Amino acid sequence: MNCDIPYDNTFEHVTSDALTRELESKVQKDSVLCTDGFKAYIAFSKNNDLIHKRLNISAGIRVLENVFHIQHVNAYHNQLKLWLSKFHGVATKYLTHYLGWFRFMEKKENCNENSFFKTQQQLIPT
Known part of the structure; x- marks a missing residue:
């Protein structure tokens, strides 16, 4: 996915399967997925062999490794x-x-x- 072009869409229900259907052709296998800890994102990253960096905003963790943020x-x-x-x-x-x-x-x-x-x-x- 080209990082210069934002991608947005609506989901009736955000599930790992819905994310896979929508994003499988848009996210390259060597991508790093940086999200909050929502379970569908965790499953999506595991099912698609993505590196997943999970932020815990409620615990004050807004940046990981001085690079990954949302x-x-x-x-x-x-x-x-x-x-x-x-x-x-x-x-x-x-x-x-x-x-x-x-x-x-x-x-x-x-x-x-x-x-x-x-x-x-x-x-x-x-």
């Missing part, structure tokens, strides 16, 4: 929540659409006059 995920999550707050609530069934819109808006190459014009033209009914 601050990028937390920052992305905070940016997403701030952006979503403008809509005063989003229906769960439309959340994937909002995630796609957010990813589009966050990509630097999409932030130019021509791309906004193209998007605007697609939104205007003919």
Whole structure:
């Protein structure tokens, strides 16, 4: 998975099997999975032969080996929540659409006059 491109998705239930179905083609075998201690993440890493670094935030362990942390995920999550707050609530069934819109808006190459014009033209009914 390219670390420069954030990946997000919604899950009805987060299980090891659901993670495997969703991420098996996106996570390389030599990857290091850095998460909290959620059981589905532990099983997913074991089932896919990944190195798993588990943080215990409640115990104050936010960084392992001076390298492994989840601050990028937390920052992305905070940016997403701030952006979503403008809509005063989003229906769960439309959340994937909002995630796609957010990813589009966050990509630097999409932030130019021509791309906004193209998007605007697609939104205007003919």
